[in-house]
Amino acid sequence: MRLRVLGCSGAEFPGHSPSAFLIDDSLLLDAGTVGAVLSEDEQWRIDDILVTHSHLDHIRGIPLLADNIVVSRLSRTVQVRGTTEVLAALGTHLMNGVIWPDFTRIPTPEAPVLRYQPIPVDKSFAVGDYEVLASPVNHPVPAVGYRVSRGGTSLLYTGDTGPTERIWELAGELAALIVEVSFPSDMAEIALLTGHLTPMLLGKELAKLPKLPPRILITHLKPQYYDRIEAELAALRLPGVELLRGGNVYDL
Protein backbone atom coordinates (compact mmCIF):
# COMPACT_ATOMS: atom_id res chain seq x y z
CA MET A 1 0.00 0.00 0.00
CA ARG A 2 1.17 3.48 -0.78
CA LEU A 3 0.30 6.13 1.79
CA ARG A 4 0.35 9.76 0.74
CA VAL A 5 -0.08 12.44 3.39
CA LEU A 6 -2.28 15.25 2.06
CA GLY A 7 -2.61 16.96 5.42
CA CYS A 8 -1.69 16.00 8.97
CA SER A 9 -2.14 19.09 11.11
CA GLY A 10 -4.50 19.81 13.99
CA ALA A 11 -5.02 23.32 12.62
CA GLU A 12 -4.59 25.40 9.48
CA PHE A 13 -1.58 27.62 8.82
CA PRO A 14 0.63 28.02 5.74
CA GLY A 15 2.35 24.65 5.33
CA HIS A 16 0.01 23.01 7.85
CA SER A 17 -3.21 21.51 6.49
CA PRO A 18 -5.88 19.38 8.21
CA SER A 19 -6.02 15.58 8.18
CA ALA A 20 -6.28 13.55 4.98
CA PHE A 21 -4.40 10.40 3.98
CA LEU A 22 -4.59 8.95 0.48
CA ILE A 23 -4.05 5.22 0.01
CA ASP A 24 -3.05 3.98 -3.46
CA ASP A 25 -4.63 7.03 -5.17
CA SER A 26 -8.24 5.90 -4.66
CA LEU A 27 -9.04 5.50 -0.96
CA LEU A 28 -9.05 8.57 1.24
CA LEU A 29 -8.87 8.43 5.05
CA ASP A 30 -10.49 11.66 6.25
CA ALA A 31 -10.88 14.64 3.97
CA GLY A 32 -9.55 17.73 5.73
CA THR A 33 -7.35 18.57 2.71
CA VAL A 34 -8.23 17.47 -0.82
CA GLY A 35 -8.46 20.02 -3.63
CA ALA A 36 -5.74 22.25 -2.15
CA VAL A 37 -3.08 19.61 -2.90
CA LEU A 38 -4.47 17.14 -5.46
CA SER A 39 -4.52 17.86 -9.19
CA GLU A 40 -7.76 17.42 -11.12
CA ASP A 41 -6.80 13.94 -12.31
CA GLU A 42 -5.78 12.94 -8.80
CA GLN A 43 -9.10 14.18 -7.39
CA TRP A 44 -11.07 12.21 -9.98
CA ARG A 45 -9.31 9.00 -8.94
CA ILE A 46 -10.82 9.04 -5.44
CA ASP A 47 -13.43 6.27 -5.21
CA ASP A 48 -14.01 6.05 -1.46
CA ILE A 49 -13.68 8.32 1.55
CA LEU A 50 -13.56 6.79 5.03
CA VAL A 51 -14.53 9.48 7.54
CA THR A 52 -13.48 9.08 11.19
CA HIS A 53 -15.79 11.71 12.68
CA SER A 54 -17.81 14.80 11.86
CA HIS A 55 -15.39 17.52 12.97
CA LEU A 56 -14.82 20.14 10.28
CA ASP A 57 -11.06 19.61 9.99
CA HIS A 58 -11.73 16.01 8.85
CA ILE A 59 -14.63 16.56 6.41
CA ARG A 60 -14.23 19.98 4.85
CA GLY A 61 -12.72 18.69 1.59
CA ILE A 62 -15.77 16.55 0.75
CA PRO A 63 -18.26 19.24 -0.35
CA LEU A 64 -15.62 21.05 -2.42
CA LEU A 65 -14.47 17.81 -4.09
CA ALA A 66 -18.10 17.06 -4.99
CA ASP A 67 -18.49 20.52 -6.50
CA ASN A 68 -15.29 20.10 -8.55
CA ILE A 69 -16.56 16.82 -10.01
CA VAL A 70 -19.99 18.22 -10.90
CA VAL A 71 -18.58 21.40 -12.46
CA SER A 72 -16.24 19.28 -14.61
CA ARG A 73 -19.30 17.33 -15.81
CA LEU A 74 -17.75 14.01 -14.86
CA SER A 75 -20.03 11.09 -14.29
CA ARG A 76 -18.49 9.84 -11.06
CA THR A 77 -19.84 8.74 -7.71
CA VAL A 78 -17.63 8.94 -4.64
CA GLN A 79 -18.66 6.66 -1.78
CA VAL A 80 -18.56 8.53 1.52
CA ARG A 81 -18.30 5.91 4.24
CA GLY A 82 -18.76 6.44 7.95
CA THR A 83 -20.91 5.51 10.92
CA THR A 84 -24.60 6.41 10.71
CA GLU A 85 -23.97 9.27 13.18
CA VAL A 86 -21.25 10.79 11.00
CA LEU A 87 -23.26 10.47 7.78
CA ALA A 88 -26.32 11.99 9.47
CA ALA A 89 -24.16 14.92 10.60
CA LEU A 90 -22.91 15.50 7.04
CA GLY A 91 -26.46 15.53 5.71
CA THR A 92 -27.98 17.60 8.50
CA HIS A 93 -25.26 20.14 9.18
CA LEU A 94 -23.01 20.44 6.12
CA MET A 95 -24.52 19.39 2.80
CA ASN A 96 -28.00 20.38 3.90
CA GLY A 97 -28.97 22.77 1.12
CA VAL A 98 -28.04 25.78 3.28
CA ILE A 99 -24.33 25.53 4.07
CA TRP A 100 -23.73 23.62 0.83
CA PRO A 101 -25.91 21.73 -1.68
CA ASP A 102 -26.98 18.17 -0.98
CA PHE A 103 -24.59 16.40 -3.35
CA THR A 104 -26.26 13.05 -2.75
CA ARG A 105 -28.96 14.35 -5.16
CA ILE A 106 -26.75 16.19 -7.67
CA PRO A 107 -26.55 16.08 -10.65
CA THR A 108 -29.44 13.61 -10.31
CA PRO A 109 -30.78 11.59 -7.37
CA GLU A 110 -30.24 8.42 -9.46
CA ALA A 111 -26.58 9.12 -10.28
CA PRO A 112 -25.31 11.50 -7.61
CA VAL A 113 -21.72 12.62 -7.15
CA LEU A 114 -21.72 11.47 -3.50
CA ARG A 115 -23.31 8.44 -1.93
CA TYR A 116 -23.41 7.91 1.82
CA GLN A 117 -22.52 4.34 2.81
CA PRO A 118 -22.99 3.46 6.48
CA ILE A 119 -20.30 1.18 7.91
CA PRO A 120 -20.44 -1.46 10.62
CA VAL A 121 -18.39 -0.99 13.79
CA ASP A 122 -16.00 -3.64 15.15
CA LYS A 123 -16.80 -5.88 12.21
CA SER A 124 -14.64 -5.93 9.10
CA PHE A 125 -16.03 -4.98 5.70
CA ALA A 126 -14.67 -4.71 2.17
CA VAL A 127 -13.94 -1.51 0.30
CA GLY A 128 -12.71 -2.51 -3.14
CA ASP A 129 -9.59 -4.63 -2.59
CA TYR A 130 -9.23 -3.51 1.02
CA GLU A 131 -10.43 -5.08 4.22
CA VAL A 132 -11.47 -2.34 6.64
CA LEU A 133 -12.22 -2.47 10.33
CA ALA A 134 -13.68 0.53 12.17
CA SER A 135 -13.41 0.74 15.92
CA PRO A 136 -14.75 3.43 18.29
CA VAL A 137 -12.28 5.83 19.87
CA ASN A 138 -12.58 8.46 22.60
CA HIS A 139 -13.60 11.90 21.28
CA PRO A 140 -16.38 14.39 22.16
CA VAL A 141 -18.40 13.31 19.08
CA PRO A 142 -18.95 9.76 17.79
CA ALA A 143 -15.59 8.79 16.27
CA VAL A 144 -13.85 5.70 14.96
CA GLY A 145 -10.36 4.76 13.90
CA TYR A 146 -9.74 2.56 10.87
CA ARG A 147 -7.54 -0.43 10.18
CA VAL A 148 -7.05 -0.81 6.45
CA SER A 149 -5.52 -4.05 5.16
CA ARG A 150 -4.54 -5.43 1.78
CA GLY A 151 -2.37 -8.38 0.83
CA GLY A 152 -1.26 -9.02 4.41
CA THR A 153 -0.28 -5.38 5.05
CA SER A 154 -2.23 -3.35 7.60
CA LEU A 155 -2.31 0.32 8.48
CA LEU A 156 -4.12 1.64 11.55
CA TYR A 157 -5.30 5.26 11.73
CA THR A 158 -6.75 6.36 15.05
CA GLY A 159 -8.31 9.62 13.86
CA ASP A 160 -8.77 12.05 16.75
CA THR A 161 -8.77 10.35 20.13
CA GLY A 162 -8.00 10.70 23.79
CA PRO A 163 -6.97 7.67 25.84
CA THR A 164 -8.87 4.67 24.44
CA GLU A 165 -8.94 0.86 24.63
CA ARG A 166 -10.80 -1.20 22.05
CA ILE A 167 -8.90 -0.13 18.95
CA TRP A 168 -5.62 -1.29 20.49
CA GLU A 169 -7.10 -4.74 21.15
CA LEU A 170 -8.10 -5.04 17.48
CA ALA A 171 -4.86 -3.61 16.06
CA GLY A 172 -3.10 -6.91 15.34
CA GLU A 173 0.10 -6.92 13.27
CA LEU A 174 0.64 -3.49 11.70
CA ALA A 175 3.00 -2.12 9.04
CA ALA A 176 2.29 1.38 10.32
CA LEU A 177 0.24 3.25 12.89
CA ILE A 178 -0.97 6.80 12.30
CA VAL A 179 -1.80 8.19 15.72
CA GLU A 180 -2.60 11.66 16.89
CA VAL A 181 -0.70 13.84 19.34
CA SER A 182 -2.28 17.28 19.47
CA PHE A 183 -0.81 19.01 22.53
CA PRO A 184 2.41 19.07 24.60
CA SER A 185 2.37 17.09 27.84
CA ASP A 186 1.78 20.05 30.17
CA MET A 187 -1.54 20.63 28.36
CA ALA A 188 -2.90 17.20 29.32
CA GLU A 189 -5.96 18.79 30.94
CA ILE A 190 -7.18 20.42 27.73
CA ALA A 191 -6.13 17.34 25.73
CA LEU A 192 -8.25 15.04 27.90
CA LEU A 193 -11.16 17.50 27.91
CA THR A 194 -11.17 17.69 24.09
CA GLY A 195 -10.38 14.02 23.40
CA HIS A 196 -6.78 14.29 22.27
CA LEU A 197 -3.33 12.96 23.23
CA THR A 198 -0.04 14.43 24.44
CA PRO A 199 3.37 12.72 24.11
CA MET A 200 3.07 11.41 27.68
CA LEU A 201 -0.46 10.12 27.04
CA LEU A 202 0.72 8.53 23.77
CA GLY A 203 3.37 6.60 25.69
CA LYS A 204 0.62 5.12 27.88
CA GLU A 205 -1.52 4.28 24.84
CA LEU A 206 1.33 2.51 23.02
CA ALA A 207 1.96 0.40 26.13
CA LYS A 208 -1.48 -1.13 25.48
CA LEU A 209 -0.24 -2.63 22.20
CA PRO A 210 1.22 -6.13 22.49
CA LYS A 211 3.82 -5.21 19.87
CA LEU A 212 4.90 -1.80 18.55
CA PRO A 213 4.55 -1.33 14.78
CA PRO A 214 7.77 -0.54 12.88
CA ARG A 215 6.36 2.87 11.94
CA ILE A 216 4.53 5.13 14.37
CA LEU A 217 3.49 8.19 12.39
CA ILE A 218 2.36 11.15 14.47
CA THR A 219 -0.43 13.36 13.16
CA HIS A 220 -2.74 16.24 14.20
CA LEU A 221 -0.15 18.37 16.02
CA LYS A 222 -1.13 21.93 16.86
CA PRO A 223 1.50 23.83 14.84
CA GLN A 224 1.90 26.38 17.67
CA TYR A 225 3.39 23.58 19.81
CA TYR A 226 5.15 21.64 17.06
CA ASP A 227 8.71 22.06 18.43
CA ARG A 228 7.73 21.22 22.00
CA ILE A 229 5.80 18.11 20.95
CA GLU A 230 8.72 17.03 18.75
CA ALA A 231 11.19 17.39 21.64
CA GLU A 232 8.90 15.58 24.08
CA LEU A 233 8.36 12.70 21.65
CA ALA A 234 12.12 12.40 21.11
CA ALA A 235 12.59 12.23 24.89
CA LEU A 236 10.26 9.20 25.02
CA ARG A 237 12.84 7.30 22.90
CA LEU A 238 10.20 5.14 21.26
CA PRO A 239 11.52 3.29 18.20
CA GLY A 240 9.88 4.06 14.86
CA VAL A 241 8.25 7.34 15.90
CA GLU A 242 8.15 9.95 13.14
CA LEU A 243 6.30 13.25 12.88
CA LEU A 244 4.27 13.38 9.68
CA ARG A 245 4.61 16.21 7.19
CA GLY A 246 2.16 17.05 4.40
CA GLY A 247 3.44 15.57 1.13
CA ASN A 248 5.18 12.58 2.73
CA VAL A 249 4.75 9.29 0.86
CA TYR A 250 5.29 5.84 2.37
CA ASP A 251 5.37 2.46 0.68
CA LEU A 252 4.07 0.01 3.25
Ligand SMILES: [Zn+2]
Ligand atom coordinates in the same frame (compact mmCIF):
# COMPACT_ATOMS: atom_id res chain seq x y z
ZN1 LIG B 1 -12.01 15.97 16.20
Ligand SMILES: [Zn+2]
Ligand atom coordinates in the same frame (compact mmCIF):
# COMPACT_ATOMS: atom_id res chain seq x y z
ZN1 LIG C 1 -9.23 16.98 14.23
